Amino acid sequence: MTKTKKSDFRPNDFVVYPAHGVGKIMSIEEQEIAGLKLELFVISFEKDKMTLRVPTHKATEIGMRSLSTPDVVTRALETLKGKAKVKRAMWSRRAQEYEQKINSGDLMAIAEVVRDLHRTDDQREQSYSERQLYEAALERLTREVAAVSGVDEAGAAKKVDDVLVSRAA
Structure with missing residues (x-):
């Protein structure tokens, strides 16, 4: 078992x-x-107006990590420019995979979900569950882009949106 040094976070x-x-991280407390x-x-x-208490020795084990580097953010935004890769599996199976990617906390995987589920105005309508997954992935991506870039969420959302729009053009 890897024990996290207190100095990691x-x-x-x-x-x-x-x-x-x-x-x-607001504080480190003993209970x-x-x-x-x-x-x-x-x-x-x-x-989300939520506070979580995570045992310090479990943090790394459960996948808690520092923010991505600006380099990873740039690669994630590059990923958005790619062509959507949509498997021909049943939606329930794909939805499960998308959800796993979103909850993995891996910025690149989250960017792939945004890329694959992004729709332009002239494309077919998204189903409710598709839209939910897309918005969840988009929000995760936007929040991390904001935190890494030091801009507010609106600024980060515009950055992400500009990339998605330029792809569609």
């Missing part, structure tokens, strides 16, 4: 939690749970 760091996206003293990261997901 610090209060005020932005981190990516696989199932919830970008959050901010006694079932007679054991546990050290916990207190992570706030402002957008």
